[in-house]
Amino acid sequence: MKQLGLIILAICTINLASGASDPVKEDTVVIEFGERSKMVIYAETQQDLKDLGEYDINAMIGELNANLDSTSTTTEEVSIEDESGTKYLKESTESEEGNTGSLSYYGDERYRDEDDDRYERRIKRYEDVRRDIRRDIDRDVDVDFDDDDYIVIKRGRSRGRGTYGSFEVELGMNNWLEDGSFPDQDNAAYAVKPWGSWYVGLGGVYHTSIAGPLKLKWGGNMTWYNWKMEDPTVRIAKTDVATTFVPDPTIDGKKSKLAATYVNAMVVPMLEFNQRRGSRHGRGFNWSKYRQRGFRIGAGMYAGYRIDSWTKMKYSINGDKQKDKEKGNYYLNNFRYGIRGQIGFQGMDLFFNYDLNDVFATGRGPELQAISFGFIL
Missing domain, CATH: 2.40.160 (Porin)
Incomplete structure (x- = not known):
């Protein structure tokens, strides 16, 4: 890509209009592909994570790539927004009022909230799990870790090739x-x-x-x-x-x-x-x-x-x-x-x-x- 780190962080946040009154653990899904690239999906509730299936992620990434091609190589962040929540819904899915979809690309400066150390904790857990996975070179796809509120899905590099x-x-x-x-x-x-x-x-x-x-x-x-x-x-x-x-x-x-x-x-x-x-x-x-x-x-x-x-x-x-x-x-x-x-x-x-x-x-x-x-x- 155009940024120095060659790392893609795709963050898709789906906010349900009212819905869950009881507190539910937050879920983070990290999908690693290539040598230095990964996709991070953060959801407030498990239902939010399920609702992600109603959205066309390929369409989001396609538009994001088009925006990247049209921006300067020095741009640190490129975002696409969908305030209506219907732009990226699959044709067979009706949106719920209040849903929004967004996708952001960040360059070398990884996204983090300076006032919240939860991100650092998640990254540390991710690195620990990734190290454990690489100890077993035959570990398969869809490795699911239910530790705390963290889920990691790791895909092997060059599946079926090489x-x-x-x-x-x-x-x-x-x-x-x-x-x-x-x-x-x-x-x-x-x-x-x-x-x-x-x-x-x-x-x-x-x-x-x-x-x-x-x-x-x-x-x-x-x-x-x-x-x-x-x-x-x-x-x-x-x-x-x-x-x-x-x-x-x-x-x-x-x-x-x-x-x-x-x-x-x-x-x-x-x-x-x-x-x-x-x-x-x-x-x-x-x-x-x-x-x-x-x-x-x-x-x-x-x-x-x-x-x-x-x-x-x-x-x-x-x-x-x-x-x-x-x-x-x-x-x-x-x-x-x-x-x-x-x-x-x-x-x-x-x-x-x-x-x-x-x-x-x-x-x-x-x-x-x-x-x-x-x-x-």
């Missing part, structure tokens, strides 16, 4: 495909046992509002692939030319697996419906995965870089237990990229990843594409 972050844990299973089918259908030595081939991901993502239900989920994580062989006697070895998977009939196999760790980045456009009413997406990072509690679905891309890989085998020979663990690249592709799908409702989300490139370098191992699927916690 960007917020969350921490995610992905738990699921791994497998891989060969020409679109699972290797165990051909009884291949590198067939994967689903139970025990765990996939784990840890990372942070951001949720950015684009337009309407369209959001953009983006961020990064670290993931661990574990491909556990269906045949526990299979030895995974790196030769001079390729990675081989060869069963060893001389051992009593317990476990044989290939594992790899990747750091990844992803971008997933999401359609999120049935937003929780009053949810706010202000800036910041939070452990809460979703502040919207409706149905959501999306598909996008990811890319990763391998930072570690190893094999692990447990077996026994003539009752003597053995455990071998060897680190190496095993001709795994350093880069991986693929498509990702996600679907969720309320606090439950499912994901599916499909690598578009091969797990192993060309000619250095079976032509396999990794897949993973599971839950997002």
